[in-house]
Amino acid sequence: EPEVTQTPSHQVTQMGQEVILRCVPISNHLYFYWYRQILGQKVEFLVSFYNNEISEKSEIFDDQFSVERPDGSNFTLKIRSTKLEDSAMYFCASRDHEPYEQYFGPGTRLTVT
């Protein structure tokens, strides 16, 4: 069964450093998303991506964040200058046009020290 994959599973970085989180969505899916989950809190939407552009972003997704689909398979989230409060689990998800359920990757745990 096709699945969403994410790398790395765990990333430790120092405050102020740039990180890139990578995702490979399900191959025939058209819509891509990033979510984050701070420890003990709910899953929050960050950004959605469709037709090679951002279709919506949340208040969390400020200028420090960017997304890219550099080729036909990868979908990346970049944080330019990490802060302590960026420490969280980051989930990538994808879906087809219909139905509307999203398929989630296993997540990348980002720890900013």
Added chain:
Amino acid sequence: AQSVTQLGSHVSVSEGALVLLRCNYSSSVPPYLFWYVQYPNQGLQLLLKYTTGATLVKGINGFEAEFKKSETSFHLTKPSAHMSDAAEYFCAVSDWGNTGKLIFGQGTTLQVKP
């Protein structure tokens, strides 16, 4: 704007007992509703979904949920809890009329006691 409220951040049941996890939603459009499960240190797995049609939906692992428009609810149930059901459960509503993003509730941790 859409929102989801899950009543009870922590639910504890005995093995074999009924599981009931509560979810209420707010939506300005007919809602598309989902339940996801998260096992420790894992991602989110879709349990079941409601979009249109039959209001009682069945999912994986013996779970089911009933969409009740009049109560704006989508509670998750399982007749008999198993130890392996211990996990975090998230109810979500889809912003399907826009970008399809999911809006999640706070989550409910299900503990199953032997």
